[in-house]
Amino acid sequence: MRRLTIGLATILAAVTAAACSDISSPIRSNVYDWRLVAPKQTGGFDTLSFQWPASNQPVRYWVADTLDMPARVQRALDVWQGVFLYREFRGTVVADSSTADVIVRIGSPPASPGVPLGAFAPAFAAAFAPDCRGATDLDIRPGDEGHLFLPVRVYIEPKFDGTTAGESDCLDLTSIHEIGHTIGIWNHSPDPSDIMYGDPIVSAPSERDRETIERIYHVTPNVVPVAR
Amino acid sequence: MPKSIVIAALLLAGGAAALHAQTDYYMRLGVTGASTLVHDQIVSELDARQSLAPTLVLGGSLRVMPRYGLGLEAALTSGGYSREENGISTRIGTLRTLAVLLNLDGPLFGPLRWRAGVGTMSYLPSDDAGIFLSGGTTRWLVGAGVDYRRRAFSRWDLLASARYDYHTFTTDALRARNFGGVQQISRIGVSVGFARGTR
Ligand SMILES: [Zn+2]
Numbered sequence: 001m002r003r004l005t006i007g008l009a010t011i012l013a014a015v016t017a018a019a020c021s022d023i024s025s026p027i028r029s030n031v032y033d034w035r036l037v038a039p040k041q042t043g044g045f046d047t048l049s050f051q052w053p054a055s056n057q058p059v060r061y062w063v064a065d066t067l068d069m070p071a072r073v074q075r076a077l078d079v080w081q082g083v084f085l086y087r088e089f090r091g092t093v094v095a096d097s098s099t100a101d102v103i104v105r106i107g108s109p110p111a112s113p114g115v116p117l118g119a120f121a122p123a124f125a126a127a128f129a130p131d132c133r134g135a136t137d138l139d140i141r142p143g144d145e146g147h148l149f150l151p152v153r154v155y156i157e158p159k160f161d162g163t164t165a166g167e168s169d170c171l172d173l174t175s176i177h178e179i180g181h182t183i184g185i186w187n188h189s190p191d192p193s194d195i196m197y198g199d200p201i202v203s204a205p206s207e208r209d210r211e212t213i214e215r216i217y218h219v220t221p222n223v224v225p226v227a228r
Numbered sequence: 229m230p231k232s233i234v235i236a237a238l239l240l241a242g243g244a245a246a247l248h249a250q251t252d253y254y255m256r257l258g259v260t261g262a263s264t265l266v267h268d269q270i271v272s273e274l275d276a277r278q279s280l281a282p283t284l285v286l287g288g289s290l291r292v293m294p295r296y297g298l299g300l301e302a303a304l305t306s307g308g309y310s311r312e313e314n315g316i317s318t319r320i321g322t323l324r325t326l327a328v329l330l331n332l333d334g335p336l337f338g339p340l341r342w343r344a345g346v347g348t349m350s351y352l353p354s355d356d357a358g359i360f361l362s363g364g365t366t367r368w369l370v371g372a373g374v375d376y377r378r379r380a381f382s383r384w385d386l387l388a389s390a391r392y393d394y395h396t397f398t399t400d401a402l403r404a405r406n407f408g409g410v411q412q413i414s415r416i417g418v419s420v421g422f423a424r425g426t427r
Contacts, residue, residue, distance in 0.1 A: 023398060025268040026406040054318055085268070085405065086276060086311040087320040087358045218271040218313070 031212040032194070036186035038142045046142040050184045050223040051088075051216055052101075058090040059183075062100035062151075067162040067171060073104055076175040080183055083210045088217035089183055101225065102182050104154040104175075106162070109135045131170035132158045136181040139228075146223035154178045173203050180209070184216040250291040251425050252299070254387050258283045258419025260305045265397060266359060266411055274313035276359060278323060281307030285389070285419055289333055296334045301345070303327045303391075303417065322354035327393065329371050336374065344372035349395045362400035369395040377423060387423040392416055 036048045052059050061077065063070040070093050077091040094100055134156045139149040156174050158167045173195070180196050188198040194206045205213075260283045266276040282305065289299030309323045331345030349369040353360035371393030380386040396410035 022267060022409065023402070023411040024408040026408075028270055081357065082361055085266075085358050085401070086274070088311075214270055218274075 028211040028214060030208045031215050032187070032189045032191070032196075032208060034185045034187050034212050034216055036138075036140070038140060038146075040142050046146070046222075048140065048142060048146055048186065048223050049216065049219060049221050050148060050186060050225075051221045052183065052225065056101065056225055058092040059102065060094040060100045061091055061102045061104060061179075061182075062095075062097040063093055063104040064106050066106055067158065069104065069106060069156070069171070069175075072172055072175045073179065075172065076179040079176055079204060080179055080213065083205060083213055084217070085214075088214075091179075091183070101150050102152045102154060104156065104178075106157065107155055108133075108157045109137055109153070109155045131164070131166045132156065132162075132174055134174040134178045136178050138181075138186070140223060142223075144222075147226045148223050149228045150225050151228075152182050154182060169203070173200060176204070180205070180213070183213065184221075185209075185213060252289040252291075252297065252423060253425055254285075254287050254289075254421060254423035256283075256285040256387060256389055256419035256421030258285070258389070258417055258421075260303070260391075260415055260417035262415040263413050264411065265309060265413065266402065266407075272314055274311055276309060276311050276320070277317075278309045279307040281305035281323075281325070283417055283419060285417075285421070287331075289331070289425075296332065299331045299333060299343070299345075301327075301329045301331055301343075301347075303329075320358060321360075324352040324354075326350045326352060327369055327371070329369065329393075331371075333375070339376055339378050341375045341377065342372065343375060343389075343391075344370075346370050349393075351397075351399075359399050359401050362404070365397070365399045367395045367397060369393055373417075380422070383424055385423045386420070388418075388420045390416070390418050 034049070037045050038048055040046050061073055063073045074093050077093070081087075081090060097103060134154065137153040137155070141147045141149070156171060156178060158171060160167065162168075162171065176195055177200050185196050187196075189196045189208065189212075191197060191206075191208065192201055194200070194209050195202055195204060196209055196212070260281050262278045262281075264275045264277055268274050268276070283303055285301060285303045287299055287301035289297035292298045304324065304326050306322070306324045308319050309321055310317045310319045327347060327349045329345040329347035331343050333341050333343040336342045347369050348366050350366045351360070351364040353364055356363050371391060373389055373391035376388045377385050393415050395413055397413050398407065398410045
């Protein structure tokens with residue numbers, strides 16, 4: 001029995017020693033610039049980076065209940081959440097628009113979105129001719145601590161009535177693209193193989209999209225969300 | 229769970245019925261601490277860590293020689309796990325683990341007995357997300373420990389135990405994201421409970 005004990009101890013030691021190095025993480029350098037260059041009230045420009053703080057999560061999305069949009073937006077959220085290894089972002093579709101952080105509607109953005117004084121409101125428009133297009137309105141006040149006024153508003157507009165196969169695919173793709181803007185990618189990729197390309201043709205985030213959004217949630221932001 | 233463990237469990241259960249007088253059962257409650265689950269660097273370095281986890285241990289042992297036993301032990305932990313980066317810890321989910329070990333045990337000195345074995349370690353996350361996006365994982369495990377036992381009641385003994393175990397960790401989600409190698413994980417657990425059977 002003593003031999004058996006010694007044998008077992010030897011196996012334990014051997015197995016422990018066999019694994020001589022820890023896990024190695026990949027180098028994530030394949031990113032595009034996600035930041036938004038915005039004019040400052042005092043002149044000049046500011047480079048803005050945003051992430052949803054943990055205290056605001058899960059981020060609440062209200063989605064117009066038409067053309068299966070709540071399910072499409074939920075799938076888009078699932079796609080982006082699946083990118084994160086450490087659950088840096090979580091979002092959920094809610095029924096009450098009055099408590100939502102992000103409002104997703106079907107249609108085109110209004111001509112005058114009602115921007116607070118001194119704020120900057122870029123709209124990321126993308127022309128997905130001929131099937132649909134989307135836009136995300138961000139009301140931002142740059143500063144030492146910039147403010148993003150909630151709710152963020154997203155508009156997705158099918159070319160016709162939204163029922164053709166081409167339009168359905170386009171609504172899915174555009175949902176992922178616009179949700180990408182709402183979670184912090186405040187710019188467009190210059191590469192058509194990325195979902196965040198200005199006029200996207202791929203249907204899912206690329207490795208570069210993934211590494212970019214991962215990076216966003218691990219750098220210090222200079223914009224925080226605030227209720228309007 | 230590998231077939232060998234299942235077969236061992238069935239043999240032990242069958243043996244227990246046939247050899248009741250030579251069988252030992254125990255139950256313990258305690259806590260388990262584990263080393264870093266994943267070490268990563270996205271911008272600065274970050275760790276995914278498990279919290280100290282409440283632990284339930286159930287086991288049985290069959291005398292195979294006058295002073296030695298062959299046993300099966302299952303340890304269930306339930307706790308949280310978090311990411312730690314720049315001194316900030318953020319909880320990211322609930323994580324249960326189940327370790328099943330096929331053990332040998334024998335006398336050390338006085339009321340102390342050693343116990344050592346091999347088995348499997350299953351990670352059972354509450355959500356398929358993040359590093360567990362493709363679900364949990366099961367890994368091989370080796371472990372050893374010491375039991376302190378003294379008579380407490382007519383048929384029950386008080387049992388206090390310390391355990392160390394070791395396994396390596398990775399998941400399908402980590403491999404899919406080009407993580408290489410495995411994370412070495414050591415765990416230490418302490419627990420107290422009751423045992424009944426051979427003395
Ligand atoms: Zn866009």
